[in-house]
Amino acid sequence: MNTFEQIYFLIGILSLLVGVGVAFTFVLPVPSQRVKAQSPIYGRLFLVTLWFAFLGICLQPLGFPLASAATLNLCVLLAMYMLYLTVLKRYGQVLTHKQIAMIILHLVFCEALSLYFYLGNNQLLIREMLVSICVLIPLGLTLRLIYQNIPDNRGGDEMIFIVVSLTTIGVVFGVPFYRMWLEPGEPVGTEVAFVAIFMLCLLFMLGFPASLMQSLFIRLSTQAYIDALTGAKNRHYLYRESVRMLAHAQRHEQHFSVVVCDIDFFKKVNDQHGHPAGDEALKQFAHIISDLLRSGDTLVRMGGEEFLIVLPNADIQQASTMAQRLCDEVRDAEIKVENTTLKLTASFGVASLNADDTIFDGIRQADEALYRAKASGRDQVKRAQS
Numbered sequence: 001m002n003t004f005e006q007i008y009f010l011i012g013i014l015s016l017l018v019g020v021g022v023a024f025t026f027v028l029p030v031p032s033q034r035v036k037a038q039s040p041i042y043g044r045l046f047l048v049t050l051w052f053a054f055l056g057i058c059l060q061p062l063g064f065p066l067a068s069a070a071t072l073n074l075c076v077l078l079a080m081y082m083l084y085l086t087v088l089k090r091y092g093q094v095l096t097h098k099q100i101a102m103i104i105l106h107l108v109f110c111e112a113l114s115l116y117f118y119l120g121n122n123q124l125l126i127r128e129m130l131v132s133i134c135v136l137i138p139l140g141l142t143l144r145l146i147y148q149n150i151p152d153n154r155g156g157d158e159m160i161f162i163v164v165s166l167t168t169i170g171v172v173f174g175v176p177f178y179r180m181w182l183e184p185g186e187p188v189g190t191e192v193a194f195v196a197i198f199m200l201c202l203l204f205m206l207g208f209p210a211s212l213m214q215s216l217f218i219r220l221s222t223q224a225y226i227d228a229l230t231g232a233k234n235r236h237y238l239y240r241e242s243v244r245m246l247a248h249a250q251r252h253e254q255h256f257s258v259v260v261c262d263i264d265f266f267k268k269v270n271d272q273h274g275h276p277a278g279d280e281a282l283k284q285f286a287h288i289i290s291d292l293l294r295s296g297d298t299l300v301r302m303g304g305e306e307f308l309i310v311l312p313n314a315d316i317q318q319a320s321t322m323a324q325r326l327c328d329e330v331r332d333a334e335i336k337v338e339n340t341t342l343k344l345t346a347s348f349g350v351a352s353l354n355a356d357d358t359i360f361d362g363i364r365q366a367d368e369a370l371y372r373a374k375a376s377g378r379d380q381v382k383r384a385q386s
């Protein structure tokens with residue numbers, strides 16, 4: 001294969017890869033939020049600008065050195081800003097006008113300097129080092145952005161962080177290392193540039209969908225344990241987590257209590273104000289309760305208007321005090337649904353688990369206490385009879 005055939009072959013392979021990458025972004029699920037939905041667009045532009053960067057490298061051996069110098073630096077830097085924008089949009093953020101102006105200024109400045117060093121004495125080494133330094137700015141911004149967002153547990157961020165970190169390591173160490181092997185003034189080899197750009201595209205194409213899948217998986221597994229109406233945990237969560245919570249309490253010889261609560265005469269709310277108003281009342285009721293719980297406590301919607309509160313590290317006295325506070329708070333609260341204000345009350349049954357009790361034993365005892373609270377006139381707390 002002569003040089004031209006080899007270049008066309010490499011461009012063909014890269015086009016195929018970029019084509020597959022761009023097509024792939026179209027089949028990935030699009031986030032519903034408008035700004036986040038723009039993320040795949042910048043992902044596509046990242047791949048396409050990298051393709052143009054490789055074309056820029058190929059222009060040198062094809063006999064267009066000036067065009068090569070002008071295209072390569074601009075496209076590499078532009079690609080890194082596209083990467084930054086892909087991540088920025090993924091987090092639902094937008095650029096300010098000032099930031100856009102800074103990016104354009106940075107692109108123009110870098111391009112002008114690069115051409116200056118190219119035209120003045122053909123100082124390739126300085127030019128390439130300069131481009132590497134310029135490229136580190138968008139990479140650094142991207143890394144910082146991901147790092148700031150990782151604590152939010154969005155899921156998948158670690159994967160993107162690895163992709164961008166590997167790219168940064170490649171720029172910081174790979175470029176100077178490779179430069180050492182070249183003769184002074186010798187341009188970057190087409191094959192080496194091809195491998196670098198190919199790897200970058202591949203890493204992006206694998207890393208970003210993987211991060212998306214990871215975050216979708218985390219979101220789905222979180223949603224599977226949450227009651228959609230009230231935001232409280234559901235029974236599946238209780239069944240999964242209660243064994244772990246109880247084992248922890250037993251290991252540390254801690255008390256473990258449960259409170260079952262049920263809104264009084266909730267049927268009337270539905271009958272008088274309609275089902276949607278009943279839904280809204282349930283939602284607000286759950287918020288009132290969860291606002292008063294400690295961080296380790298868990299509110300579970302058992303079904304309908306019945307909730308369970310799991311109180312690790314609380315004995316029967318502490319659990320009863322908490323239940324009384326909740327009972328008072330619900331009675332005092334004003335529940336605004338549509339154009340009316342509702343007053344609700346709820347009844348509570350409290351039980352504390354013995355060392356060999358299961359969560360079901362605790363719920364059964366608390367249910368029995370709740371039954372007595374209802375029978376005694378509602379709007380009150382009763383303890384399980386041990």
Ligand SMILES: Nc1nc2c(ncn2[C@@H]2O[C@H](COP(=O)(O)OP(=O)(O)OP(=O)(O)O)[C@@H](O)[C@H]2O)c(=O)[nH]1
Nearest residue numbers: 262263264265266267268270275276278279304305
């Ligand atoms: N709006 C709405 N209503 C619900 C939901 N789940 C259960 N309900 C209603 O809750 C009411 C429960 O009624 P009952 O079991 O008779 O209890 P209650 O009227 O609260 O009376 P007591 O519990 O005896 O004080 C029924 O009318 C159900 O339709 C829900 O998700 N949304």
